[in-house]
Amino acid sequence: MNEKQLEKFKKAKDEVKNHDFNTATDILLDLYDETDDQQVVLLLGETLFMDQKYVGANRFVEDNFDVFLQQNFELLTRIYEKNHRYLQLRIIATGLQNEDKINLLEEIEQSEKEYEMKEPNSIASNAREFMHLGAFSADRQREVIKDAEMLPIKQYLAGSKISLIDPDVNPVWRMQLLNNLMRLEFDEPVDFIWIDNTKHQIIPKEVADxxxxxxxxxxxxxxxxxxxxxxxxxxxxxxxxxxxxxxxxxxxxxxxxxxxxxxxxxxxxxxxxxxxxxxxxxxxxxxxxxxxxxxxxxxx
The missing domain is CATH 1.10.472 (Cyclin A; domain 1)
Known part of the structure; x- marks a missing residue:
């Protein structure tokens, strides 16, 4: 950062100390347009989260995923939890080892339980659409699948298993669901209809990406x-x-x-x-x- 940008960055940090996260975010957004300095990226992720702009924080983390994965993993997971990004979190967990993996999976399970208690109707509606994925147009199926990635794991797996053998689900989305199970390292046999319109069975964890x-x-x-x-x-x-x-x-x-x-x-x-x-x-x-x-x- 040049001298002028460093002054802006210092002002943003001062606003954070004063708990004025909204002002800090505005300053950092302007600064982010000027520089991709990782200090700016990391602090902007924090201020978006602290200002409870969870959707915006989620988009920002997606745009700068590697930075947060490597330098502020805790913030990344907290933002994903707030946005119910359970599928992505579980996929991330597959890349962790030992205690780190156990701890993250426990966090995810706790977050899922809290979500089920707070928004049971939303989850039920989401799961119901996912279980009947084939009833929708191909475009709508894409949206339903995206929403389903916010479901707790039990509902996600149940809906995926049904959709994988539903001939009315677009083959592209069936393969995406199967790919997600592979990325989750799901280790049980799964039936699916492949692009040859016949039923097959694999163990997703054993399949190569x-x-x-x-x-x-x-x-x-x-x-x-x-x-x-x-x-x-x-x-x-x-x-x-x-x-x-x-x-x-x-x-x-x-x-x-x-x-x-x-x-x-x-x-x-x-x-x-x-x-x-x-x-x-x-x-x-x-x-x-x-x-x-x-x-x-x-x-x-």
């Missing part, structure tokens, strides 16, 4: 070697598209993408050239056609 699959890693290597050096912008665009495609194939990415180089070739031709020139990769084209049709359901 998209970026950890052999196929995805090999595809990334192929993209970097093929056009990464010559055209990094195209390479970045291609990697975004491929990751979306792989997310739709979750959790059977490695089983489907058996020849990653062919997938790179076909996707590149679809994006930057004439796909009709590809005549030997009908299997890849078949899967990509299915993925395209599924993605189209989100916009119709």
């Amino acid at each position: 998209v970026e950890q699959t052999n196929a995805f890693k090999e595809i990334q290597r192929e993209v970097n070697e093929t056009i990464g050096q010559q055209d990094p912008i195209k390479a970045a665009q291609l990697q975004v598209i491929i990751k979306v495609d792989m997310q739709i194939l979750f959790p059977y990415i490695d089983q489907v993408v058996v020849e990653p180089h062919k997938w790179v070739e076909v996707i590149m031709q679809k994006m930057f050239g004439d796909v009709s020139k590809t005549t030997s990769d009908k299997d890849v084209l078949k899967w990509l056609s299915l993925i395209d049709s599924i993605m189209q359901t989100l916009v119709n």
Whole structure:
């Protein structure tokens, strides 16, 4: 920070000492527009929280997640608890060890219990919509799933299990729910309808995340070697598209993408050239056609 910014920052700290968190927040918001100094970021997170601007604090933490995760973990968890971000908190807990993990899970359980006591009707309404997810349009399903992430774990798991075998739930959202169970390290067998419209069963904890699959890693290597050096912008665009495609194939990415180089070739031709020139990769084209049709359901 320059001298003028340091003066503003000192004034904000003085207002915090005087418990005038609203004024401090206003000063820090102006300062945040000028600099991304971590001192500003961390203090602004605190003043938003102390000023009871919990929704704003939640958005701010999301924008600066790594900073708070590494430098003010306690504030991050308190903000998430106030916003009932229980799913995200439990996912964070999977990355902790021993006593830290136990302590955070106990905090989450206590927060969930308090939430159930204070807002039972809100939870019941949220859970009811989640249990009947397939009754809504694809757009509304997205909103219901987002709201469901604020449910206590018991209701979240119950709704997820039902939605995963509901053929009227959009396949994209079914895979998102399954991915969330994987991130939660849920270690019980789960039934789900995959994009082939048949029922499968897996243990989510035993499934690799998209970026950890052999196929995805090999595809990334192929993209970097093929056009990464010559055209990094195209390479970045291609990697975004491929990751979306792989997310739709979750959790059977490695089983489907058996020849990653062919997938790179076909996707590149679809994006930057004439796909009709590809005549030997009908299997890849078949899967990509299915993925395209599924993605189209989100916009119709």
